[in-house]
Amino acid sequence: MRRGGAQALAPEVLLLQRDAQAERQASERVAQAALRYTPRVVLADAGTLLMDVGASLRLFGGPRALLALVLADVRGLGLHVRGAMAPTARGAGLLACHDAVPARRRALRATTLHRLLDALPATLLAEARPHADWLAGAGCDTLGALRRLPRAALQRRSGPALVQALDAAYGKQAEVHRGYVPPDHFFQRIDLVERLEHVEAVLAMAARLVAALCAWLGARRRAVSTLTLALEHERGRHARAPSVLPLALAEPAWRDAHLLGPLREHLARWHLPAPVTALSLATQALADAPDASATLFPEPGATPAQHRRLLDLLAARLGRERVRAPAACSDHRPEAANAWASALDAPPAPACGPFQERPFWLLPVPRPLAMQGDKPALDTPLRLLRGPERIESGWWDAAAARDYFVAEDERHVRYWIYRERDACQARWFLHGLFG
Secondary structure, three states, rough: OOOOHHHHHHHOOOOOOOHHHHHHHHHHHHHHHHHHOOOOEEHHHHHHHHOOOOOOOOOOOHHHHHHHHHHHHHHHHHOOOOOOOOOHHHHHHHHHHOOOOOOHOOHHHHHHHHHHHHHOOOHOOOOHHHHHHHHHHHHEEHHHHHOOOHHHHHHHHHOOHHHHHHHHOOOOOOOOOOOOOOOOEEEEEEEEEEEEHHHHHHHHHHHHHHHHHHHHHHHHHHEEEEEEEEOOOOOOOOOOOOOOEEEEEEEOOHHHHHHHHHHHHHHHHOOOOEEEEEEEEEEEEEEEEOOOOOOOOOOOOOOOHHHHHHHHHHHHHOHHHHHEEEEOOOOOOHHHHHEEOOOOOOOOOOOOOOOOOOOOOEEEEEEEEEEOOEEEEEEEEEEEEEEEEEEOOOOOOOEEEEEEEEEEEOOOEEEEEEEEEOOOOOEEEEEEEEE
């Protein structure tokens, strides 16, 4: 209807400007979500999506279960959808366009499809709309009545397109469609109707972008390791620069749960400088998605991928600089051979080696030992078991020239001690304790 006619019949109606670009983007989001279930997806006209799921039925538990999964994914993107199933693509599209109960939009056999299509209005077929007045005058209000007309006369009055479309819907003619190809890079933006002032509301909207991203990753068989969430604020006179939240993952992810966890922790520690008017999500670094299962009998316990996802979650909650792991350094001196490094960065250079036996606990400062006779003592004289292991290094920093020994006291407690080499009167020191 025209704008004036609609307002005359319903003055309280809410009129919105149609956004063709937003509709196209929504259709692409649905197509990317559908690619999880079949590679044969087609974007048809009038907001219709066609899927050939013949090879996917057994994997997803049958046609009804598969349809429910697809509809749930599309509704998770914040879109309203009406689903139908039929042996032909054109027939399924016509059933989905008709506002009927769900049971009358599902047909698994050709006979059921013919019965349901016969009851549909003839104008649901796009090729029949230019001839709507003539068909109404001839009493052809339904597809069933249109199908019963003489084919030669129908083709002569309307052209071959209508007859071919009717045959395709009823399965009497093969259909040819151009499949949907997802883009090489992901970028999606949501313009908000209302300003968001709380992190929880921002996270709810960001979850829609993450769902779309995961659908795109599933279609491309890819995983993301670095992505950016941009929050746009006021424009015009009170304009503010967008707030950018980079998210770097130790383990590439392609599922909602693996992305929403770190994102939720980042946003929980973030203070919004201004209300949010739009959100956008973009990928920077991608990787190939690994196989879902690499072994027939997986090992129990946490896998390396689960361990790295735990590090991502801890880094998002505590800060990247606070998640550290012990790392060996290329230095022979015991006090310089170990350090703390970021647990999410690349591993440090390997340590010098091979090393001999090392104690479990290293004293932060070596403790001088007394002498009893010609033996070092710690309350009681120590008996030397192994050694010496000579370490002489650090001339560029703090030179160390020592002979290390493994010693034992009367209670059979073992210690790691050393004797100086560069002093006139060599002293003994306790440097470590064995477990």
